[in-house]
Amino acid sequence: MLARQRQEHILEAVRRHGAVRVSELVDSLGVSDMTVRRDLDALSGRGLVEKVHGGAVSVHRNTTDEPSFAAKSNRQLPEKTAIARAAAELVEPGMAVGLSAGTTTWSLATRLAEIGDLTVVTNSIRVAEVLHARSDPSQTVVLIGGIRTPSDALVGPLAVAAIRSLHLDAVFMGVHGIDGRSGLMTPNLMEAETNRALVESARRLVVLCDHTKWGTVGISSFARLDEVDVLITDPALDPDARRQLEDQVGRLEVAVR
16 A cells, blocks of 8 residues: 555544544554554645644644645645536536635646536636646636635635626536535635635536535635535545535536546
């Protein structure tokens, strides 16, 4: 098993149980005590777990904690790639689509760059950079202005005013967190308003959400689950979460790597 796979296993165990012991990880992973401790050092260095005597515990995060784009960009890469691939299949030439900020929508942008005769509206600096560098000349890329957040989103009154004048065929939305009661959440109040405007501008809302987002809480909700037309996730999503989503969203799609 590769280091990345071991560390994802450890993170999942911490998320599910709140804490893990080195001895338990040695048994479940089939590796040495030293290997597990190196993995915990790596995860602790990235701020994903807190090391304690004999193991690790989850890092307490406030509802306003907002990881940077760089901090999120290496998480769940295979899952995000599969989700982006499935999302790209929903886009056809001639459409006008919106992409919110996020590392999964950034992955989607690399695929949309190959589709001609497309208009892409985004409030993500990273998404705009990808499309500008790689896109077909027939594409139109519109970067909405605003105040920059740690996740490289442009948000605030200027962004909201611009988005509210638009009518998009579909919006592809990344999320900070999601659950059955609160819906789609963000840790940034101004980003919540900007995301609401994106949701309202679209005929179809497509949410890109890997399994780690379920149960993560942000300070502000910006859409209910029943407003989501399509939600694309990965097979590691908790079965109870899957049942809730199947009951509430228009369609749940599981993207296999």
